[in-house]
Amino acid sequence: MQAINLALKQEMEKDETVIILGEDVGKNGGVFRVTEGLWQQFGDNRVIDTPLAEVGIISVSIGLAIAGMKPVAEVQFDGFSLPMLDQLYNHAGRMRKRSQGRWHVPLTLRVPHGGGIRALEHHSESVEAFFTHIPGIKVVTPSGPYNAKGLLISSIRDPDPVVFLEPKRIYRAIKEEVPEEEYTIPLLNSQVVQEGSDVTVIGWGAMIKTIKEAVEQLQGKYSVEIVDLLTLYPLDEKTVIDSVKKTGRCVIVQEAPKTCGFAAELIARINEKALLSLEAPVQRVTGYDIPVPLPKLENYYIPDVTRINKAIENVMSF
Amino acid sequence: MQAINLALKQEMEKDETVIILGEDVGKNGGVFRVTEGLWQQFGDNRVIDTPLAEVGIISVSIGLAIAGMKPVAEVQFDGFSLPMLDQLYNHAGRMRKRSQGRWHVPLTLRVPHGGGIRALEHHSESVEAFFTHIPGIKVVTPSGPYNAKGLLISSIRDPDPVVFLEPKRIYRAIKEEVPEEEYTIPLLNSQVVQEGSDVTVIGWGAMIKTIKEAVEQLQGKYSVEIVDLLTLYPLDEKTVIDSVKKTGRCVIVQEAPKTCGFAAELIARINEKALLSLEAPVQRVTGYDIPVPLPKLENYYIPDVTRINKAIENVMSF
Amino acid sequence: MPKREVKPKLEMFQILNEDGKIVNTREMPQLKNEDIKRMYELMVLSRVFDDVALKLQREGRILTYASLLGQEASQIGSVLALQKDDWIVPSFRENGVFITLGFPMEGLYQYWAGDERGMKILEGRNALPVAIPVGTQVPHAVGIAWAMKLQGRKNVVVTYFGDGATSKGDFHEGMNFAGVFKVPCVFICQNNQWAISVPRSRQTASETLAQKAFAYGFDGILVDGNDVFAVFKVTKDAVEKARAGKGPTFIECYTYRMENHTTADDWKRYRDPREVEEWKKKDPIDRLKKYMEGEGIWSEDYEKEVWDSAKAKVNEAVKKFESVPPLMPLDMFEYVYAELPPELEEQRKDFE
Amino acid sequence: MPKREVKPKLEMFQILNEDGKIVNTREMPQLKNEDIKRMYELMVLSRVFDDVALKLQREGRILTYASLLGQEASQIGSVLALQKDDWIVPSFRENGVFITLGFPMEGLYQYWAGDERGMKILEGRNALPVAIPVGTQVPHAVGIAWAMKLQGRKNVVVTYFGDGATSKGDFHEGMNFAGVFKVPCVFICQNNQWAISVPRSRQTASETLAQKAFAYGFDGILVDGNDVFAVFKVTKDAVEKARAGKGPTFIECYTYRMENHTTADDWKRYRDPREVEEWKKKDPIDRLKKYMEGEGIWSEDYEKEVWDSAKAKVNEAVKKFESVPPLMPLDMFEYVYAELPPELEEQRKDFE
Numbered sequence A, B: 001m002q003a004i005n006l007a008l009k010q011e012m013e014k015d016e017t018v019i020i021l022g023e024d025v026g027k028n029g030g031v032f033r034v035t036e037g038l039w040q041q042f043g044d045n046r047v048i049d050t051p052l053a054e055v056g057i058i059s060v061s062i063g064l065a066i067a068g069m070k071p072v073a074e075v076q077f078d079g080f081s082l083p084m085l086d087q088l089y090n091h092a093g094r095m096r097k098r099s100q101g102r103w104h105v106p107l108t109l110r111v112p113h114g115g116g117i118r119a120l121e122h123h124s125e126s127v128e129a130f131f132t133h134i135p136g137i138k139v140v141t142p143s144g145p146y147n148a149k150g151l152l153i154s155s156i157r158d159p160d161p162v163v164f165l166e167p168k169r170i171y172r173a174i175k176e177e178v179p180e181e182e183y184t185i186p187l188l189n190s191q192v193v194q195e196g197s198d199v200t201v202i203g204w205g206a207m208i209k210t211i212k213e214a215v216e217q218l219q220g221k222y223s224v225e226i227v228d229l230l231t232l233y234p235l236d237e238k239t240v241i242d243s244v245k246k247t248g249r250c251v252i253v254q255e256a257p258k259t260c261g262f263a264a265e266l267i268a269r270i271n272e273k274a275l276l277s278l279e280a281p282v283q284r285v286t287g288y289d290i291p292v293p294l295p296k297l298e299n300y301y302i303p304d305v306t307r308i309n310k311a312i313e314n315v316m317s318f
Numbered sequence C, D: 001m002p003k004r005e006v007k008p009k010l011e012m013f014q015i016l017n018e019d020g021k022i023v024n025t026r027e028m029p030q031l032k033n034e035d036i037k038r039m040y041e042l043m044v045l046s047r048v049f050d051d052v053a054l055k056l057q058r059e060g061r062i063l064t065y066a067s068l069l070g071q072e073a074s075q076i077g078s079v080l081a082l083q084k085d086d087w088i089v090p091s092f093r094e095n096g097v098f099i100t101l102g103f104p105m106e107g108l109y110q111y112w113a114g115d116e117r118g119m120k121i122l123e124g125r126n127a128l129p130v131a132i133p134v135g136t137q138v139p140h141a142v143g144i145a146w147a148m149k150l151q152g153r154k155n156v157v158v159t160y161f162g163d164g165a166t167s168k169g170d171f172h173e174g175m176n177f178a179g180v181f182k183v184p185c186v187f188i189c190q191n192n193q194w195a196i197s198v199p200r201s202r203q204t205a206s207e208t209l210a211q212k213a214f215a216y217g218f219d220g221i222l223v224d225g226n227d228v229f230a231v232f233k234v235t236k237d238a239v240e241k242a243r244a245g246k247g248p249t250f251i252e253c254y255t256y257r258m259e260n261h262t263t264a265d266d267w268k269r270y271r272d273p274r275e276v277e278e279w280k281k282k283d284p285i286d287r288l289k290k291y292m293e294g295e296g297i298w299s300e301d302y303e304k305e306v307w308d309s310a311k312a313k314v315n316e317a318v319k320k321f322e323s324v325p326p327l328m329p330l331d332m333f334e335y336v337y338a339e340l341p342p343e344l345e346e347q348r349k350d351f352e
């Protein structure tokens, strides 16, 4: 959270076309306090509270971006991002094409993402697969403070529309050294966060933390390689494929509902490029095809250590 | 098209809670003439021209459905259905849950779907994967007049929200006997439209026609089994898995952009349930991750006979 | 420039002023003493419910909660203008509405504790569940109202939402449908001046919210939302008009959110305490109390009785809420479809 | 009921009536004879372009086409009120706008023939491409206007859309932002009475469209859209107001779609030919011609010259259009991202 705040602050200091807009991002500093202090520093023309209108936020941002601004728009919660899909699909991702290169849309949409904070209904959804199916946009999924900062700076600077999915569950949960200096992480990047040789576990966003916990619990029973997808589109496929080729076994962890989630796309690619290396079917550990339950049950919905380890056992014993 | 018209007419005669609403569906009979004559027969209270407002159409239909009507809403073209995703995701698919069973939403959303009619921009998109990722709704993909009629009747009668994707390219292209009598096809149904033993080719909607043409062109070089997915969610998975287990090779044809399309989900399931039977990676023949080109190039975008047969050759020679 | 602009002026409708005096006798609805007492008792009950909710939240027994403090007159006054089988389409701040409808308060606590069973819709009541995505419920109300009309029923729909909701496209598209199809729907906008930290002036440049109705071809009314008589009267008129087939009405209840947006919020970050102080003087309960005192239908004893009874009811509800058996994890697969599709059947099995 | 509703009345602004007479001398803009001739010539050029487009479509040389017949005054009159570097955010029926901006007509034909290169935005002109999804471009205009304001530029944005567009949430959210942030944007609604087969009365119950601006706290103006002087004057005023930092204006150009919605449509299925006949009498070109005749700046020779010149230009454009080298299939991978991501690189290779 502080990492994101810092990235915003530094980019705004550096480039005065960068502006922030969204609901409650100004004086209030955002409902997650991500934009804390920025309104005070940059004023009402650069950190802008908007009316309560998600279509307005994204579509007005498209206009701002066309005309030379670099809007960093915020949608307050993942569940409210769906009204934005139309403008992303029919306009943001096409303006470059439609104007035959004359205009482009360098906007960043920040989406606090996923569950696990015991919030109200519609505040805990994982919606990345809607975005990754939209041509012309990029989808970025940081998993912790360090990479969040570098990826956000790259996203803001990227000339194309970027959807930046912030795992809200770890806004405060992960403590990590984040360098003061500015640095970027390219928007085509997956990281092997732990090397291993028996099985590859792939995840992104908040799931990386859970995966690490799960693997820790295995106490070295298997040699697990963990791959963190920092960008979903474009995807650093090579890292994924290389890892699966090496281990021959794979578990994918996704918080979103199972059917047509991003895990399916990964399996399709593994099938296309590493089928012969597979020694077991790739296993998905995912949310279910139901609305995210209210807090009393949401922890049964979100992939947890037990389910991940069961899947690892399954692929290992196949 | 006549089949759909007939299904609507018969259901409306039978059940007076069935109403049609959408843009130009009334006097004008719909831009594709699918609702031709219905306004004349049933009048302004049952075949209703609405304001130009896709969110309005779907959300007002949700209200109508809760209060005992069976709305059959039409969105004029696929590209304009995206504003509806929010209401489908956050309301239609959840009302049963949220009211703990007190209310449900028996609406049908008809979406003329896909490309190939040399239409304007945003009139040729394939958007099924957005819908199949939404919990609580069903997604139906007829491929010809006969199954369209039976599936539409089932969709209208279904107590849950159904998105009915009509392949507009074959509105007029396929001539087929359609019985006058009413009949239903269950909303969990895939059909083996041609049996074979070498390779399974899976498709849905307009692609079935193209697949058939492709296979015909092979002139029996391979024994091809064609599977037509009449419903994507729920999916009649057994038919798919059985076929792939039998043939060991599979090509999936999808008009939508490749990444995170429904083909990926199919591959994930094949991986989970038939991996050991696979003799080659499942091949996807799909649209590209770009906006559907304007008519001059759209035929290069939509999977065609050549690309399908190339994929068949690829899996056969793997 | 020639006269080609529109700038009409909307006045605020009031019956009972801040001192508890009737300022508009002609419009004062005919209410029996019991009716007035009922209004008062329900407002007090809602306030006690609310107060305890905040307490339960601080103690971690319920989760994020949205207080209705200050908005009691808007909620109770309007619901009381309805018939029993009329429809209610609420937003998320309408605990006072649910209480007036007779929803068990333990269910409300349960809901705010993150247990979906709490939103079980009371049999015999036509209400939709809490809607969190702002403004998205408005067109549902329109659809239901339209169904009433198509079915030839005489029921009316009332939907609640805030000032923030008027910025959403869903609100616009729904309102527009309502005007075109002249449906029996009453739109109640509780303009509590804030959408979390965003003040009304940043929400829209429109001078009043009520005037937005003009864009849809029907009446917009601005009413003092802390005046329970005015709210009741205006809603009653609108509901009767709708029932008579004369179409929708938009009512802006001018009120104030006295509390934080939700318990996750801290209003001191963005608003001036003096503003809050000013609004305290307009409190809807105080105002009605003064009126009743003037009319001789209030006494210290009565006051004590009302609050004691409210507290007892709420305590009872808290007890019931705390003794509810826990949800079963498998319950999450319930109520998704009429029949579980095979995918979900499998996922459910997987879960076990 | 007490006075608590709003029902202001909007009058239609007109300068040049149907007989070519000035009915509002005071408002008549100061135009040189060349200016008036230019208006006339551009309107005729647009009409010839349109007529040939319909012919090309019948012959299968272009695809679905949306005619602007009858709307020339709304389009040309408004564009002429702009400065060269002002922004234009069009819908899909604005061929007259593009022509007035100087877009090559062969490009427009190319676009309507399904060749994306036709929408290449003319260098030196700040216009967005054709927007097909109704109403969705309106908020883009607001964003651009806002950028102008934030950047301290003096440019104004004009956006075009139809009566149908006013029903969309995108329109609502965009208009509302425009009011709140007081951006230099002029909203031009060509109310041509129809949205395909849906008449204006079914689109909204609002008496005028112009009055919708009232919901967003800025001016709405109703203007005779077939009166090029009135459109010019009203747009000019609005543009200057915007440039002066005084915020947005909504202009309803009251006009008529004389042709089918697009070539894929058949208006005889849903509208009364008498209605079309009535509107013929209000033709914007005829009207201006009569005026010019009265002023002595029109002659038979001039008329012939104008039409001949327009036809020659259009024929030239058709020739160029038909000699354009075909698109390369691989071009479809162009202009999707600044740099082709590996997925697309691979798909592109696959395609070859």
Ligand SMILES: Cc1ncc(C[n+]2csc(CCOP(=O)(O)OP(=O)(O)O)c2C)c(N)n1
Binding pocket: A023, A052, A054, A076, A077, A080, C093, C132, C133, C134, C135, C161, C162, C163, C164, C165, C166, C192, C194, C195, C196, C257, C261
């Ligand atoms: C579509 C949507 N966007 C954002 C939110 C987050 N949010 C919850 S309430 C709220 C403010 C609502 O303001 P208003 O409509 O005035 O209602 P109030 O809270 O004042 O009762 C916001 C922004 C939401 N719930 N839904």
Ligand SMILES: Cc1ncc(C[n+]2csc(CCOP(=O)(O)OP(=O)(O)O)c2C)c(N)n1
Binding pocket: B023, B052, B054, B076, B077, B080, D093, D132, D133, D134, D135, D161, D162, D163, D164, D165, D166, D192, D194, D195, D196, D257, D261
């Ligand atoms: C969002 C959306 N819905 C539906 C359509 C199909 N459609 C194209 S034009 C049109 C009518 C537009 O009416 P109006 O806004 O009045 O513009 P006009 O065509 O009269 O210029 C419709 C329904 C569309 N293009 N976009």
Ligand SMILES: [Mg+2]
Binding pocket: C162, C163, C164, C190, C191, C192, C193, C194, C195, C196
């Ligand atoms: Mg509010």
Ligand SMILES: [Mg+2]
Binding pocket: D162, D163, D164, D190, D191, D192, D193, D194, D195, D196
């Ligand atoms: Mg129109």
